Every structure is written in C-alpha cells, then in structure tokens.
Amino acid sequence: KNEVEQSPxxxxxxxxxxxxxxxxxxxxxxxxxxxxxxxxxxxxxxxMLSSGKKKHGRLIATINIQEKHSSLHITASHPRDxxxxxxxxxxxxxxxxxxxxxTQLTVxx
Amino acid sequence: GAVVSQHPSRVICKSGTxxxxxxxxxxxxxxxxxxxxxFPKQSLMLMATSNEGxxxxxxxxxxxxxxxxxxxxLTLSTLTVTSAHPEDSSFYICSAEQTAGGSLEQYFGPGxxxxxx
Numbered sequence: 001k002n003e004v005e006q007s008p009x010x011x012x013x014x015x016x017x018x019x020x021x022x023x024x025x026x027x028x029x030x031x032x033x034x035x036x037x038x039x040x041x042x043x044x045x046x047x048m049l050s051s052g053k054k055k056h057g058r059l060i061a062t063i064n065i066q067e068k069h070s071s072l073h074i075t076a077s078h079p080r081d082x083x084x085x086x087x088x089x090x091x092x093x094x095x096x097x098x099x100x101x102x103t104q105l106t107v108x109x
Numbered sequence: 110g111a112v113v114s115q116h117p118s119r120v121i122c123k124s125g126t127x128x129x130x131x132x133x134x135x136x137x138x139x140x141x142x143x144x145x146x147x148f149p150k151q152s153l154m155l156m157a158t159s160n161e162g163x164x165x166x167x168x169x170x171x172x173x174x175x176x177x178x179x180x181x182x183l184t185l186s187t188l189t190v191t192s193a194h195p196e197d198s199s200f201y202i203c204s205a206e207q208t209a210g211g212s213l214e215q216y217f218g219p220g221x222x223x224x225x226x
Binding site: 030031033035041042043044045048086090095096097099100101102 | 141143147151152153155158200202206213214215216217218219220222
C-alpha cells in the first residue's frame with residue numbers, strides 16, 4: 001500500500017471542465033509537491049506547499065494538514081493540460097520525496 | 110523557476126558498455142541531487158541521493174557498483190551505468206535541491222531515456 005494515495009488514477013474530461021485531483025498521505029509531512037509529467041517524460045514542478053493554498057494561472061493547489069489531504073484543481077481545462085499529475089510528499093525527517101502513483105489526465109477538445 | 114538540465118536526453122548503447130548521464134543545476138547551487146528511475150506507467154523510484162563532496166547514499170536494492178554516482182561540484186552530478194544490460198533500459202531522472210529561504214525545493218531534470226541493445 002502506497003503511503004501516498006492519489007485519486008482518481010485516470011481522468012477524462014472535456015475541454016473547459018473544472019478538474020480536481022486528490023492526494024492523501026498517512027503521516028505528518030514538511031512539504032507536498034505537485035508535479036506534471038507530459039508524454040516524453042519531462043517533469044515540471046507545479047507547486048510546493050506546506051499549508052494553505054497556492055495559485056498559478058489556471059492551477060490551484062490546496063493542502064489541509066489536519067486532514068492529511070491535498071487537492072490540485074485545474075480551471076477551464078485544455079487539451080494541453082493532458083499529462084500525468086504526480087503528488088509527492090517530503091516527510092519531516094529528511095529531504096527525500098515519496099511519490100503517489102500519478103493521475104493520468106486526458107482533456108478532449 | 111530554477112532550471113535543471115540533463116545530458117544526454119536519449120542514448121542507445123550496446124550491452125556491456127558504460128553510459129554516463131549528467132545532471133546540472135543551471136542557476137543555483139545544489140548540495141544535494143537525487144537520481145530516479147522510472148519504468149513505463151510507473152512512478153519514480155529513488156535510486157540514490159547524491160551529496161556534493163561525499164559518497165552517494167543508495168537505496169536498498171540499488172547496486173552502487175553498477176550505478177556510479179559522482180557529485181564533484183555544487184552544480185553537477187553524474188550517473189554512470191556500468192556494463193549496461195537490456196534490463197537497465199529505463200527513463201532516468203535527476204532532481205536538484207535548492208535551499209532558498211529555508212525551504213527545500215526540488216527541481217527536476219527533463220530525464221534521459223536509456224536503451225540498451
């Protein structure tokens with residue numbers, strides 16, 4: 001059982017829809033990352049957060065430390081948002097990351 | 110944001126040869142870099158943590174003599190796959206840690222696709 005669980009595993013949406021991807025973890029963390037991986041492999045770090053909410057363009061990330069839960073939202077989704085979105089957490093004891101299994105998002109035109 | 114590069118982006122080599130992959134932090138100094146391996150449709154698997162000026166720390170099950178890591182400067186870490194075999198074919202990704210303002214932000218390289226024939 002992965003210590004970091006993402007849902008859903010796969011998500012298909014129509015262009016313009018509001019997207020939510022969820023991430024849950026089991027123990028206290030010092031930071032949580034949301035990453036994006038496009039076909040071809042390159043990984044882009046979208047957010048690093050330890051509390052509250054961050055926004056960048058159409059992307060919003062929230063984290064609830066008490067609930068041990070984070071969400072990544074995409075507003076007005078676009079086919080170019082199609083990618084794998086990965087949640088990764090850093091536990092308080094070190095700097096290594098523990099990764100979720102990823103969510104494959106497909107946005108159809 | 111900070112930039113991390115990897116070279117080469119793709120490499121094809123023959124079985125038994127060695128391949129070196131470079132990971133560079135372009136606009137910041139990274140005392141710590143991480144090397145990951147990713148199999149198709151799977152998440153990243155940490156192979157080793159590379160610290161500048163000291164020996165790398167390998168994860169359980171990763172052969173240190175097969176995957177040689179050198180972190181000779183604050184902007185460069187190299188991963189050498191020695192005596193490569195087809196089962197070493199994979200996507201290798203590095204990340205570099207920036208300690209700015211007390212936060213530990215990791216920036217990922219674009220990855221290197223290794224194919225061993």
